[in-house]
Amino acid sequence: MTSSDELRERRQKEAVRIRTSLNRLRGEQRASVKGGEHTVAFVEERLCIGCDQCTIVCDDSAIEVYKVPMASPLMTVESNQKAKIIRDDCTGCRLCV
Numbered sequence: 001m002t003s004s005d006e007l008r009e010r011r012q013k014e015a016v017r018i019r020t021s022l023n024r025l026r027g028e029q030r031a032s033v034k035g036g037e038h039t040v041a042f043v044e045e046r047l048c049i050g051c052d053q054c055t056i057v058c059d060d061s062a063i064e065v066y067k068v069p070m071a072s073p074l075m076t077v078e079s080n081q082k083a084k085i086i087r088d089d090c091t092g093c094r095l096c097v
Helices: 004-032 053-057
Strands: 063-067 081-085
Touching: 053 063
Parallel strands: none
Antiparallel strands: 063 081
16 A cells, blocks of 8 residues: 555656656747737637736736627626737737636
């Protein structure tokens, strides 16, 4: 039977392995995203959950959130929102990605 110390050590090693793998994948993904003054962010409305995190990280105030009606008749939500990019203000910094 595995002792709690052995289990804890295995979990820590696995956590390090997973973290390393995710960081590598994130680095590859960020490297593939173009940035700079000729790049403008965009929002895929169907994927936007309206969490408002992109507006918090945007230093250029290039993202605004607007209310949209709920698509599902099974659920009533008072505030359903989506993000929208203001193209002229976007500097392509990639913080919102």
